[in-house]
Amino acid sequence: GDSVTQMEGPVTLSEEAFLTINCTYTATGYPSLFWYVQYPGEGLQLLLKATKADDKGSNKGFEATYRKETTSFHLEKGSVQVSDSAVYFCARRSGNTPLVFGKGTRLSVIA
């Protein structure tokens, strides 16, 4: 069935470091792809999305490109801040199905 695989966390980075969180998805259907972020004690916020191959989603310095050939949607940011500390979820949706989430990657950024 549909699934999303994210890199295992936690990830700890120093402020201003480069961030990559890997995400791959099953290729059934023509999914839309999403990154959500969950700050401590809060619900999920949409970070960015891409709805077709080669689309690039971007927001708040984060970006991810929908790669059909590698079934990937890796999240990147050039320079992380302490305020980016959160749990990041990759998700897919295709057809008449609900969102399928990866297990989440916890990011800690230290000053």
Add this chain to the structure above:
Amino acid sequence: EAGVTQSPTHLIKTRGQQATLRCSPISGHTSVYWYQQALGLGLQFLLWYDEGEERNRGNFPPRFSGRQFPNYSSELNVNALELEDSALYLCASSLGQGVTDTQYFGPGTRLTVL
């Protein structure tokens, strides 16, 4: 524009009791989704309602049920509570426009079963 709202914020129940969780979607959204976020288990899809009808259901027992009202708000009911039902329950809403639809999440209801 108001976001998705959920009530209550916290709910404490004992085993065997029933819990009712409520969700109000963003104005204009017709689809409501419920997810369970239990510790260590990630986000699991529970239920999806659109235009008052149940569209899809996740792999949960029948004691998890819900409904959507004519104003598109929704209720999640959990009967015969078990300890493992303790989790954060997240509601999301969307315009109901298919695969490119974005789901917007509420802050969640934290259910604790003692």
